[in-house]
Amino acid sequence: MAKLHGARIKRQEDPRLITGNGNFTDDIKLPGMVHARVLRSPYAHAKILSIDVSEALEHPGVLAVYTGKDVNPEMQPVPTSWVVPGCNIKPKPRMPLAEEKVHYAGEGVAFVVAEDRYIAKDALEKIKVEYEELPAVTHQEEALKEGAPIVHEDVEGNLAFDWQPAELDDEVFEQAEVVVKQRFYEQRVVPNPMETRGAVAQYNSGGGEMTIWCTSQNPHIHRMVYSEVLGIPESKLRIVAPDVGGGFGAKIGVYTEEALAGYAAKNLKRPVKWIEERSEHFLATNHARDEVIEVELAGNKDGTLTALRVVNTANMGAYLSTMGAGVPTIDFGLMITGAYDIPKAAVRTFGVYTNTTPTDAYRGAGKPEATFQIERAIDLFAHKIGMDVLEIRKKNLVKKEAFPYTNAMGLNYDSGNYQLSLEKALEMANYEELREEQKRLAAEGRLMGIGFSTYVELCGLGPSKVAGAIGFQGGLWENSTVRVHPSGKVAVYTGASPHGQGVKTTFAQVVGEKFGIPIEDIEVYSGDTGSIAMGWGTYGSRTTAVGGGALAIAADRVVDKAKKIAAHELEASPDDIELKDGVFQVKGVPGRQRTFQQIAKSANMAWNLPEGMEPALEAQSFFDPENFVYPFGTHICVVEVDKDTGKVELTRYIAVDDVGRVINPTIVEGQVHGGLAQGIGQALWEGTVYSENGQLLSGTFMDYTMPQADFFPEFETACTETPSPVNPLGAKGVGETGTTASTPAVVNAVMDALKAYGIKDLEMPLTPEKVWSAMQNRRELV
Amino acid sequence: MEISMKVNGTEKKSHVEPRMLLVHYLRDELDLTGTHIGCDTSQCGACTVYVDGKSVKSCTTLAVQADGSEVTTVEGLGDMEKLHAIQRGFWEEHGLQCGYCTPGVMMAMAALLRENHDPSESEIREGMKGAICRCTGYQFIVKAVQHAARRLAEEKEEQRLVQSTGEGGVK
Numbered sequence: 001m002a003k004l005h006g007a008r009i010k011r012q013e014d015p016r017l018i019t020g021n022g023n024f025t026d027d028i029k030l031p032g033m034v035h036a037r038v039l040r041s042p043y044a045h046a047k048i049l050s051i052d053v054s055e056a057l058e059h060p061g062v063l064a065v066y067t068g069k070d071v072n073p074e075m076q077p078v079p080t081s082w083v084v085p086g087c088n089i090k091p092k093p094r095m096p097l098a099e100e101k102v103h104y105a106g107e108g109v110a111f112v113v114a115e116d117r118y119i120a121k122d123a124l125e126k127i128k129v130e131y132e133e134l135p136a137v138t139h140q141e142e143a144l145k146e147g148a149p150i151v152h153e154d155v156e157g158n159l160a161f162d163w164q165p166a167e168l169d170d171e172v173f174e175q176a177e178v179v180v181k182q183r184f185y186e187q188r189v190v191p192n193p194m195e196t197r198g199a200v201a202q203y204n205s206g207g208g209e210m211t212i213w214c215t216s217q218n219p220h221i222h223r224m225v226y227s228e229v230l231g232i233p234e235s236k237l238r239i240v241a242p243d244v245g246g247g248f249g250a251k252i253g254v255y256t257e258e259a260l261a262g263y264a265a266k267n268l269k270r271p272v273k274w275i276e277e278r279s280e281h282f283l284a285t286n287h288a289r290d291e292v293i294e295v296e297l298a299g300n301k302d303g304t305l306t307a308l309r310v311v312n313t314a315n316m317g318a319y320l321s322t323m324g325a326g327v328p329t330i331d332f333g334l335m336i337t338g339a340y341d342i343p344k345a346a347v348r349t350f351g352v353y354t355n356t357t358p359t360d361a362y363r364g365a366g367k368p369e370a371t372f373q374i375e376r377a378i379d380l381f382a383h384k385i386g387m388d389v390l391e392i393r394k395k396n397l398v399k400k401e402a403f404p405y406t407n408a409m410g411l412n413y414d415s416g417n418y419q420l421s422l423e424k425a426l427e428m429a430n431y432e433e434l435r436e437e438q439k440r441l442a443a444e445g446r447l448m449g450i451g452f453s454t455y456v457e458l459c460g461l462g463p464s465k466v467a468g469a470i471g472f473q474g475g476l477w478e479n480s481t482v483r484v485h486p487s488g489k490v491a492v493y494t495g496a497s498p499h500g501q502g503v504k505t506t507f508a509q510v511v512g513e514k515f516g517i518p519i520e521d522i523e524v525y526s527g528d529t530g531s532i533a534m535g536w537g538t539y540g541s542r543t544t545a546v547g548g549g550a551l552a553i554a555a556d557r558v559v560d561k562a563k564k565i566a567a568h569e570l571e572a573s574p575d576d577i578e579l580k581d582g583v584f585q586v587k588g589v590p591g592r593q594r595t596f597q598q599i600a601k602s603a604n605m606a607w608n609l610p611e612g613m614e615p616a617l618e619a620q621s622f623f624d625p626e627n628f629v630y631p632f633g634t635h636i637c638v639v640e641v642d643k644d645t646g647k648v649e650l651t652r653y654i655a656v657d658d659v660g661r662v663i664n665p666t667i668v669e670g671q672v673h674g675g676l677a678q679g680i681g682q683a684l685w686e687g688t689v690y691s692e693n694g695q696l697l698s699g700t701f702m703d704y705t706m707p708q709a710d711f712f713p714e715f716e717t718a719c720t721e722t723p724s725p726v727n728p729l730g731a732k733g734v735g736e737t738g739t740t741a742s743t744p745a746v747v748n749a750v751m752d753a754l755k756a757y758g759i760k761d762l763e764m765p766l767t768p769e770k771v772w773s774a775m776q777n778r779r780e781l782v
Numbered sequence: 783m784e785i786s787m788k789v790n791g792t793e794k795k796s797h798v799e800p801r802m803l804l805v806h807y808l809r810d811e812l813d814l815t816g817t818h819i820g821c822d823t824s825q826c827g828a829c830t831v832y833v834d835g836k837s838v839k840s841c842t843t844l845a846v847q848a849d850g851s852e853v854t855t856v857e858g859l860g861d862m863e864k865l866h867a868i869q870r871g872f873w874e875e876h877g878l879q880c881g882y883c884t885p886g887v888m889m890a891m892a893a894l895l896r897e898n899h900d901p902s903e904s905e906i907r908e909g910m911k912g913a914i915c916r917c918t919g920y921q922f923i924v925k926a927v928q929h930a931a932r933r934l935a936e937e938k939e940e941q942r943l944v945q946s947t948g949e950g951g952v953k
Contacts, residue, residue, distance in 0.1 A: 018872050018881070018888065019857070019862060020885050024815075026819070194826060194917075278823070279822055502879065666876050672918030673920045675919070707909075715921055
């Protein structure tokens with residue numbers, strides 16, 4: 001049988017999706033189902049003086065209109081799920097509906113249920129809310145200033161937390177030969193999966209069981225939280241993530257609307273569907289990034305880096321959302337030294353409340369921001385000492401021999417060969433020739449730029465004891481069950497909950513390889529708390545590294561048991577049985593064999609099992625890895641900036657990633673491409689804009705530039721393979737690499753192109769207008 | 783209002799509110815849930831269907847506007863027994879990840895191939911202007927469309943051969 005591990009196999013997910021047979025949340029239709037909509041605050045900050053729902057209630061077809069007064073006493077608030085210790089954190093759990101005050105434009109004020117979605121929308125217009133508008137603050141630095149509007153009365157100075165795990169003396173920087181100081185702003189972006197959020201809730205008033213189908217990346221976490229919020233025991237609450245149309249972090253979050261759908265379903269004894277519109281998504285689904293990052297990088301004139309100090313002032317929005325507090329602290333702060341051997345480092349993060357939509361994890365979560373600041377700072381350092389940006393990287397990258405390597409923040413990088421990916425990228429780019437071309441174009445008056453990003457990121461979240469130590473309100477192990485049916489067909493259940501990553505196929509390859517059976521004989525199930533014991537979901541590139549780890553262990557357990565059955569039937573010792581191409585064979589005795597299917601039948605019939613063995617062929621693993629995994633690589637971006645318009649054109653993009661052992665190269669490439677589009681999107685086009693009084697001005701796809709097909713050249717990608725020692729597959733995780741690496745590579749390339757203008761830094765997104773204006777302002781320098 | 787249209791080859795008659803969007807009519811009334819809604823403003827293309835052979839965005843078309851027309855949705859494009867070349871292309875070349883935008887994108891790209899049998903990479907990327915995919919970074923969508931173009935050319939060649947053999951062959 002051909003090897004499955006490492007093979008380019010077509011996705012098993014696709015036949016349903018390409019024929020219109022997918023089953024997304026909004027596709028679910030239940031008998032008696034009614035439709036819900038949320039009335040959202042038009043103000044960023046206002047007192048609610050009164051709400052009059054009488055007219056809405058009289059509107060034909062309206063079943064219920066709930067306000068905060070109705071639901072808040074009967075439900076629990078939606079909690080913060082990452083309570084970072086040691087930083088005087090002041091979480092503000094969210095009540096299902098705002099009652100006395102609204103804290104951001106888009107916060108839910110009332111929840112309407114009606115016979116159809118059109119009537120529900122009509123009813124919103126019939127609710128009368130009297131507001132008293134208050135001064136709002138949207139920018140984190142403004143919010144920290146004395147006299148700024150206060151978002152939550154009991155949080156002084158709007159400071160949600162102040163995290164400083166270690167300090168570094170000023171002396172270190174005063175005595176350094178060279179110090180580069182720079183302030184960067186990682187603008188606010190919106191994850192924008194193509195499917196917005198949504199939920200369908202159904203309640204059985206006889207038994208008290210509730211099912212909520214929703215757009216979830218982690219249904220078990222949602223079950224854990226909504227169980228508390230709704231007061232329904234976990235054993236009676238089933239969360240199902242059917243097909244999920246992308247997540248990118250936005251669907252990790254615990255929100256109020258999904259719980260309100262559950263509340264309404266219980267209250268009305270009718271199934272309730274709530275589906276978010278895109279304009280609502282912009283207002284109500286967690287945003288991301290929005291961090292002011294101030295960097296001090298110290299080193300010697302020869303390019304040796306000695307110390308790094310970073311202060312991050314992060315805009316948390318109006319609430320600390322699910323993972324919110326962990327992103328600019330743990331995820332960001334512990335990765336600030338990137339792929340470089342910088343001996344001393346310190347970080348401080350201020351988490352700030354503002355009158356904006358809460359921020360949370362988005363593809364990469366903290367690692368893209370960490371990578372951005374160090375990759376930009378290292379370029380600035382090289383420019384300051386007149387060194388080539390490639391040479392400074394070569395000089396400071398962690399050496400291959402140093403692994404496992406402990407960085408200055410105390411993280412232990414599992415394995416790596418950073419030089420290898422760098423060399424490969426240089427070779428693919430034909431770097432020397434590129435620099436020559438740059439000179440040739442410069443002579444013609446054209447602005448070409450080359451940008452690097454040599455990165456490492458923390459993925460495969462991760463050991464549960466670490467999760468506890470850093471204040472994450474959950475475990476980070478993963479669960480897989482492998483069930484062999486009497487026919488020899490296999491069902492795999494995973495607690496990871498994919499939403500487009502091709503995990504069905506990847507996992508089938510892992511099991512097919514172990515059992516020597518075709519992947520068509522394997523079905524992978526995910527996303528249903530009713531059939532999967534427990535799990536922590538899909539985010540942080542953890543699915544293959546952790547969930548796949550559990551799967552490999554469970555599959556090995558099945559093989560062990562199957563070998564014992566085969567040995568018993570063949571009257572041999574289990575040690576003498578080998579499994580090859582789906583056949584259990586007594587070593588060296590041709591003909592004495594049993595097929596995988598025969599053993600599956602034997603195990604399930606249980607007519608003749610070894611003494612004391614339980615029937616059936618099934619195994620489960622709850623794998624808790626000993627460490628995170630650290631994918632790494634080198635990206636090289638080539639751009640040309642139009643002198644007359646400021647438009648940045650990407651001419652080449654080379655990505656060499658090391659994601660550990662690759663199970664399906666095609667799926668890995670697809671993940672890299674998608675990640676690149678999002679990271680490049682942040683560098684060049686995407687950005688959320690608020691007006692001064694907190695109105696979201698970029699609230700539709702007409703105002704928020706989503707990357708389109710003609711924005712990109714063909715990506716040139718490759719992998720090196722440095723297996724991780726911390727999971728049985730040697731996998732490292734790929735979902736975030738493209739996003740993490742690409743943003744600084746693009747900005748570095750644009751800055752390289754603008755070098756002649758003396759422009760050191762520009763805030764993202766690098767729109768034509770911004771680049772053009774900068775060039776106009778610096779024209780006199782050229 | 784009473785409306786009737788032929789959807790994927792079958793006559794449908796319904797009573798709808800004049801304000802009902804075509805996409806809701808297809809999804810909620812006719813249970814053709816392959817067509818998706820990704821935005822409210824016609825940017826994303828997830829809702830693309832054909833009305834009288836022309837690709838339209840069904841999230842900004844009223845159902846009554848399609849009265850008397852022939853409508854084709856992804857369900858009418860092809861099924862597993864006979865996949866359309868564009869569906870085959872998307873499957874072969876990993877042209878989708880979450881699959882949410884996919885039906886609309888495939889409809890748009892099949893329409894593109896009707897007009898341009900051999901589009902260049904930049905023509906395909908240009909042709910994708912009315913569609914947004916957040917997962918794939920578009921590269922494998924381009925490959926999928928190229929794959930479909932090759933397949934369609936082969937199918938045409940086969941048909942030509944069959945026809946020429948049929949005409950000239952011994953009966």
